[in-house]
Amino acid sequence: MSNNGNGKIKPEMTFWERLYFPEILHGMxxxxxxxxxxxxxxxxxxxRWVPPPVFRGRPVLVVEDETGVERCVACGLCARVCPSLAIQVQAAETELDKERYPVLFEINMLRCIFCGFCEEVCPEEAIIMSKEFELTFADPKDAVFGKDRLLTPRSKLEDRLEFLKQYR
Amino acid sequence: MIAIVALIKIIVVVLVVLGTVAYLVLLERKVSAYMQDRIGPNRVGPKGLFQPFADILKLVLKELIVPENANGFIHALAPVISITVAISALAVIPFGNYIVIGGQKINLMIANVNIGVLYILAMSSLGVYGITLSGWASNSKYSLLGGLRSSAQMISYELSLGLSIIGVLMIDRTLQLDKIVTAQGSGLWNIVYQPIGFLVFITAAFAETNRLPFDLPEAEPELVGGYHTEYSGMRWGLFFLSEYTSMIVSSALIVTLYFGGWSLPFVDYSAMSPNIAAVLQIITFLVKTGIFIFIYMWIRWTLPRFRYDQLMNVGWKIMLPLAILNLVGTGAVLLAVK
Structure with a gap:
């Protein structure tokens, strides 16, 4: 080892290393x-790649398999917390126990940054990050996902729900 | 009659070489991919074998962009010079001994020039014009720097290239490439007599063809492509073509000068019928050349690029003295043996 003046230590090369050709053969x-x-x-x-449960894909709304009703109570917390203002919720009353439900639930997937804050803030575990990440649109209008594309049966989201139970 | 035969040979050689170049590009992409744990192009056709056609189609259909204030004529001329020079050098390389058709003996080389080695050196030094002119005509700083680097590099390495060949010429006492091959065929290959000369020659040949680790004229990270920064479409394609053609030429030259060309040790071709022998010789020659082309690619994906000062140091302070030493040594030994 020798000091080359600027404080950095430069390893000295052996004779064979300085010949260069043997080192080329080594590299080859x-x-x-x-x-x-x-x-x-x-x-x-x-x-295709199947992501692990930690993966944050596009957010979806959980629908109970038995009743076919979404968990969401339209509290609007997700819309409030969303840093990119991608979520829009309109609440309405319902006869069911939960009393409120979203008439309109839209996520603009061009704005969504997959941060997962909506999932974190949701008191009902109603909005969940799915495993879906292949999102392409031919028209910006197609990128606004309404309830038709957001509602997902719970049986398809077990992985993520289990993960949330364990680690949050 | 002679003219027709020569014409047929030219057409065959040029077509074969250009076809090979297309597939060398694919091979290079495959080799680089495999060395980086990737697979490489595999979508066009079975195993990606039709990729070259897709590439060529893309290049032909692309717009030819000429930069503002560029010298249009020279800008168009430069790639033509590059490719012409690269293909011309093929003319004197023997790829077999001779074939007999209808009692006519036809040599398996396009032109039997009695100063073949000089001709190749002349052609390879003309190649620098294509690159330098393209750099100058583009009216772009990156291209100009690439062109300048290329001329400096070529001048430095041409000397060692020429000097390292002289050792071979002293042993075989001829400048004619087919005689160099026959001289090696009857004895040992020149690599045995000229190991240092061979190392100097192969290094200088890498520099002459602008391949890594000596690709300073294009140096993508610093010069954004160097001399061909301002080229697009088939004009750029011609530079690409000439790079691979000169790779073939220098591989063929290495084989001819140091590895016995189309001959194999311990194989007596005179016992066979000349046409069968010729086929065997051509296969031998192609395999040997192929090995060196693979070494070109292998080295490219192994070594990093030299810095400019390192390039000059290696060229003038190491290669040139080595080449001269080799020359003096060979002379002394030849004199002693005599």
């Missing part, structure tokens, strides 16, 4: 080995 042996290593490529459209 490394790249040759790399040629036969297993490849990491996933053939995307055919081979």
């Amino acid at each position: 042996s490394i790249t040759m080995k790399a040629l036969f290593r297993p490849k990491f490529t996933r053939q995307y459209p055919e081979e």
Whole structure:
């Protein structure tokens, strides 16, 4: 080791290293080995990735399987907390026990930043980050997801609900 | 008759080489991908084998952009110079001994020039014009820097390239490439006599073809593509083509000068019928050349690019003295043996 003046320590090279050619051959042996290593490529459209429960995909509304009613009580907390103002909720009264339900629930997926604050703030565990991440639109109007596309049966979201129970 | 035969040979060689170049691009992409744990192009056709056609179609259909205030004529001329020079150098490379058709003996090289080595050196040094002119005509700082670097690099490495060949010429006592091959065919390959000369030659050949680790004229990270920054479409394609063609030429030259060309040790071709022998010779030659082309790619994905001062240091302070030492040593040994 020698000090080259600016405080950095520069390792000294051996004679063989300074000859350079043996080192080239060494490097070539490394790249040759790399040629036969297993490849990491996933053939995307055919081979799809299933994200783990920690993954935050697009937010969805949970619907109970038994009753077919969404959990949401239209409190509007998600709309308040949303940093990118992507959520719009309009409440109305209902005969059911929960008394209130959203007539209109819209998430603008062009604004959503997948932060998961809505999920965190929701008192009813009614809005949940799903595993869906392949979102493409041909028209900005298509990017506004209404209740028709947000409502998801609970049976499809068990993973995430279990995860939330454990880690939050 | 001679003219027709020569014409046929030219057409065959040029078509084969250009077809090979298209597939070399695919090979390079595959090799680089595999060395980086990727798969590489595999969508167009079975295993991605039709990728070159897609690439060429894209290049042909792309718009030719000429920058404002560029010298339009020279801008268009530069890639043509590059490709012409690269293909011309193929003319003197022997890819087999001879074939016999209808009692006619046809040499398997386009032109049997008796100063073949000089011709190739001349052609490869003309290649610098294509690059320098393209850099100058583009009216762009990056291109100009690339062109300047290229000219400085070529001048530095041409000397060692020329000097390292002289060792071979002293041993074989000829400038004719097919005679160099026959001289090696009857004895040992020149690599045995000229290991240092070979190392100097292959290094200088890398620099001459602007391949990594000597691709300073294009140096993507610092010069955004260097001399071909301002080129698009098929004009850019011609530069690409000429880079791969000169890679083929220099691989073929390395094989011819140091690895016995189309000959194999311990194989006596004179016992076979000339046409079968010729086929074997061509296969031998292609395989040997292919190995060196693969080494080109292998090195490219192994070594990082030299810094400009390192390039000059290696060129003038190491390669040139080594080449001269090799020359003197060879001369001394030859004199002693005599």
